[in-house]
Amino acid sequence: MDSRRSIPRTDDLLADPDLAPAVARAGRDRVKAAIQQAQQRARTGELAPDAVKRAALAALTPLRRVINATGVLLHTNLGRAPLSPLAVRAIADAAGVTDIELDLETGRRGRRGRSALATLAAAVPAAEAVHVVNNNAAALVLAATALAGGKEILVSRGELVEIGDGFRLPDLLVSTGARLREVGTTNRTTLRDYAEAVGPETGFVLKVHPSNYRIEGFTAAPEVAELSTLGVPLVADAGSGLLRPDPLLPAEPDAATWLNAGAHLVTASGDKLLGGPQCGLLLGRADLVERLRRHPLARALRVDKLTLAALEATLAAPATPVAAALHADPEALYVRAQALAERLADAGVDATAVRTEARVGGGGAPGVTLPSAALAVAPVLAAQLRSGDPAVLGRVERGHLLLDLRAVPEELDKELLSAVAACG
Numbered sequence: 473m474d475s476r477r478s479i480p481r482t483d484d485l486l487a488d489p490d491l492a493p494a495v496a497r498a499g500r501d502r503v504k505a506a507i508q509q510a511q512q513r514a515r516t517g518e519l520a521p522d523a524v525k526r527a528a529l530a531a532l533t534p535l536r537r538v539i540n541a542t543g544v545l546l547h548t549n550l551g552r553a554p555l556s557p558l559a560v561r562a563i564a565d566a567a568g569v570t571d572i573e574l575d576l577e578t579g580r581r582g583r584r585g586r587s588a589l590a591t592l593a594a595a596v597p598a599a600e601a602v603h604v605v606n607n608n609a610a611a612l613v614l615a616a617t618a619l620a621g622g623k624e625i626l627v628s629r630g631e632l633v634e635i636g637d638g639f640r641l642p643d644l645l646v647s648t649g650a651r652l653r654e655v656g657t658t659n660r661t662t663l664r665d666y667a668e669a670v671g672p673e674t675g676f677v678l679k680v681h682p683s684n685y686r687i688e689g690f691t692a693a694p695e696v697a698e699l700s701t702l703g704v705p706l707v708a709d710a711g712s713g714l715l716r717p718d719p720l721l722p723a724e725p726d727a728a729t730w731l732n733a734g735a736h737l738v739t740a741s742g743d744k745l746l747g748g749p750q751c752g753l754l755l756g757r758a759d760l761v762e763r764l765r766r767h768p769l770a771r772a773l774r775v776d777k778l779t780l781a782a783l784e785a786t787l788a789a790p791a792t793p794v795a796a797a798l799h800a801d802p803e804a805l806y807v808r809a810q811a812l813a814e815r816l817a818d819a820g821v822d823a824t825a826v827r828t829e830a831r832v833g834g835g836g837a838p839g840v841t842l843p844s845a846a847l848a849v850a851p852v853l854a855a856q857l858r859s860g861d862p863a864v865l866g867r868v869e870r871g872h873l874l875l876d877l878r879a880v881p882e883e884l885d886k887e888l889l890s891a892v893a894a895c896g
């Protein structure tokens with residue numbers, strides 16, 4: 473049989489009610505083009521004929537809301553930190569015309585994002601000055617370019633990390649024209665290793681917090697306080713974006729502690745444990761921050777007004793969804809899971825409340841597990857839940873699909889319930 477005959481026809485798909493919202497949103501021509509592309513893939517055998525509609529829909533669907541039931545608080549593939557309602561409102565308010573770079577009192581040009589920067593500076597009094605760029609990678613690029621262009625960056629062999637998706641910190645640093653000078657070994661690096669490498673060619677010493685793995689056993693690495701005595705600037709990449717210590721994550725570095733210990737510049741992400749928008753924070757000595765701010769590259773890495781607005785709102789009200797998920801009471805999560813399981817039983821869906829372990833995620837605290845609770849349902853539901861709107865993403869473990877509640881705000885329980893009940 474010629475399988476091409478069973479490929480759905482363009483006109484039939486264009487009239488399909490499932491594609492009607494896409495036609496309304498994206499226009500008939502774009503939908504037609506997506507259908508024809510999917511049909512072509514079916515003709516070459518890449519797609520099954522009955523997958524054509526789904527492929528066309530997928531190509532036309534904008535970002536979809538996802539309920540993060542993975543138990544991974546900061547899920548890079550899900551956009552890391554969900555913003556607080558206040559931050560979302562701040563974005564909407566900033567989206568129109570604002571005084572982002574104007575002093576309304578004098579009518580003259582003002583420092584861009586001064587109010588967000590002042591809020592950040594107030595949140596980290598240990599920093600003499602602050603600057604914000606597009607993300608932590610940009611913060612490192614700016615530091616490397618402005619402070620070590622044509623010179624050397626000293627970094628321990630144990631801290632040459634790959635962040636994810638093949639993205640390697642050493643490659644990023646070298647791309648700026650700085651030279652990497654590796655010191656020590658994978659598991660042990662001493663202050664002497666650094667001291668022997670410091671010279672006129674040194675731009676700065678870089679300390680990187682290994683945020684997504686741990687080296688255990690026979691290890692050594694000098695503390696920030698020791699590294700700050702080498703007579704050259706110490707740039708410390710804290711990764712996770714904690715501004716102050718969090719008792720729940722004692723091994724996770726924070727900007728205030730590192731600055732107080734002597735780091736001259738700390739970099740961090742805004743959308744990890746800080747729970748804010750994607751951005752890179754640069755905190756530290758006034759002269760270094762000024763050099764970064766004045767560097768021509770700073771203009772290419774600057775953040776937009778929406779990011780500044782969201783960052784300011786996040787700093788002003790640090791009870792973010794990430795903080796709520798991190799500090800959720802495991803017993804309360806279990807009670808929620810039990811209540812949901814009962815409601816699902818009423819709807820004819822087999823679900824049990826189970827105790828689980830959640831994780832902070834690629835954004836920090838490797839090896840830390842957070843006691844949590846989940847709904848355990850049949851693994852066959854995974855695909856159906858992923859294709860819903862909102863999509864629900866869980867994790868398959870021990871032969872079950874676990875819908876972990878730690879990263880699911882309680883307000884979403886109703887939606888979670890309807891999504892799972894619809895699978896019954």
Ligand SMILES: *Cc1c(COP(=O)(O)O)cnc(C)c1O
Pocket residue numbers: 607608609610635680681682683684709710711712740741742751752835836
């Ligand atoms: C996440 C991370 C980065 C990259 O941060 P982005 O904000 O994603 O650019 C760099 N260094 C460390 C240690 C990290 O944890």
